[in-house]
Amino acid sequence: MRRARPVGLALPAPMLRAAFILAAFLLWSGLPAQAQQQGRDAPGRFDFFVLALSWSPTYCAGPKASPQQCRGRSHRFVVHGLWPQYVRGYPDFCQSPAPYVPDAVVSGMDDLMPSKGLILHEWRKHGTCTDLSPKSYFDLVRAARGKVAIPPAFAADSPPTLTGEAIEAAFMSANPxxxxxxxxxxxxxxxxxxxxICMNRDLGFIACPEVNRRSCSPRRPLAIPAP
Structure with missing residues (x-):
């Protein structure tokens, strides 16, 4: 005697795909945060660094200037940050809450990053993606800054107006x-x-096409406000 085959509901392919995506999302959202973070933005997963050197007088002329950085002292280039990058895009805020930064570490960065708010923000947004402790991360920031020589033109009392291309050339001349x-x-x-400036994990200079493409127009003259 032939058994009857169970009757099932055959869903169209688009509905099956939607059901699968929903199930995957529910599974993912139910995982602990630590497990979720083993993906693309997990600490330590990145390709290279960007060392960002901010021209402080331009920043201090803007509406969001930090009083700690912009009053009482004259700064030229300060470290904005050392940012982990992917070949395309970048991770950020990789640990929440971010590990505490000891006061001694904060005060020890004052010569390079003259704002406590900047230091803590950079740690939360970028430092947490390195898989380093706060001290080790800021030690690395200092080491990266030490790899870059600032061209003599930026030491002048009144730095000249230069094109983006000329600024790049000056840095290349000062940094073999x-x-x-x-x-x-x-x-x-x-x-x-x-x-x-793009650097590999050993702090050697490295090509970074996506970062480079975001430069200002190379032949546009840029004013360099005096400190």
Whole structure:
């Protein structure tokens, strides 16, 4: 005697796909945060660094200037941050809550990053993605800054107006091994805002096409406000 076959409901392919996606989402959202973070933005998973050097007088002329950085002292280039990057895109805020940064570590960075708010923000947004302790991360920031020589033009009392191309050339001349596809110049309202230099995990200079493409127009003259 032939047994009757169970009768099932055959769903159309699009509905099956939607059901699968929903099930996967529910499974993912139910995982602990630590398990979720083993994906793309897990601490320590990145390809290279960007060392961002901010021209402080431009920042201090803006509406969000930090009193701690912009009053009482004159700064030129300060470290905006050391940012882990992917070849395309970047991770951020990789640990929540972020590990505590000891006061001694914060005060020890004052010569390079003259704002407690900046230091703590950079740790939360970028440092937590390195899989380093706060002290080790900021030690690495200091080491990265020590790898870059600042061109003499930026030491002048009144730095000259330079094109983005000329700024890159000045940094390349002062830093053997640095090429034009390893650096980007950022600007704001016709003024130099930042110089960004790409480094590998050993802090050697490295090409970074996506970062480089975001440079200001290379032939546009940029004012460099005096400190």
């Amino acid at each position: 091994g640095l090429k034009d596809d390893m650096i980007a110049v950022d600007c704001n309202d016709g003024r130099l805002s930042e110089v960004r």
